[in-house]
Amino acid sequence: MPQLLVATRNRKKLAELRRVLDAAQMELELLSLDDVPAYPEAPETAADFEGNALAKARDGFNATGIACVADDSGLAVDALNGMPGVLSARWSGGHGDDVANYQLLLAQLTDVPDERRGAGFVSACALVSDRGETVVRGQWRGTIAREPHGDSGFGYDPVFVPEGELRSAAQLSPAEKDASSHRGRALALLVPALRELS
Known part of the structure; x- marks a missing residue:
């Protein structure tokens, strides 16, 4: 079975890609860092x-010779001119402190009225293999809640309410999230290139 290196140590990201591949009925052995x-x-x-x-995808492919997919994702908040953006994981100073990051974000938006709390999760996914390079982008629009809700998901999920939803992203089931999330959308766009590998 062909191998695919996913340039992450995040088990939740790995599981998300596994579900996308399963839904597309693709046989690839996923490896993490x-x-x-x-x-x-x-x-x-x-x-x-x-x-x-x-x-990240180039580093992984060049180091291992295994086709490598990597994503960079984050939250772009309209009232903050698209920030935290690429700084999402370290918005509060440290790297990957989800609660500190979204608490700082909520504090920065305290005085922003509900109608101006629009935001979008963005995910760019890159695939690098001996067949070339493919980069795709997925976006998931919504608004920033005033307080966190839910305990599934990760990152800013507890404070992000997708368009057409009353629940936060952290209150959605994995299947619901995959169907509409930024990473789910980006990975779906990557499926044709991944299919060539399998």
Whole structure:
């Protein structure tokens, strides 16, 4: 079975890709960064999601020779001119402190009225293999709630209410989230290129 390296150690991201591949009936063995020998990973210094995703996918493919998919994703808040954007994971200073990140975001939006709390989750996914490079982008629009709700999902999910929903992203089932999330949309766009691998 062909292998696909996913440039992440995040088990939830890995599970999300597995569900997308299963839904597309694709036979690929998924490997995470924990499954391959460590290699130097370039810092995420690009100004956009696409640049960071492509750099991570190139690093993975060049280091292992295994087709590599990487994503860079985050939250773009209208009232903050698209921030935290590529800084989403370290918005509060440390890397990956989800609660601190969304609490800082809520504090920054305290005085912003409900009608101006629009935001979008963005995911850029890059695939690099011996067949070339593919980069796609998915977006999921919604609004920022005034307080967190739900305990599934990760990142800013508890404070993001998707368009047409009363529940936060952290209150949706995995299947509901996959069907409409930014990463689900981006991965769906990547399916034709992934199919060539399998």
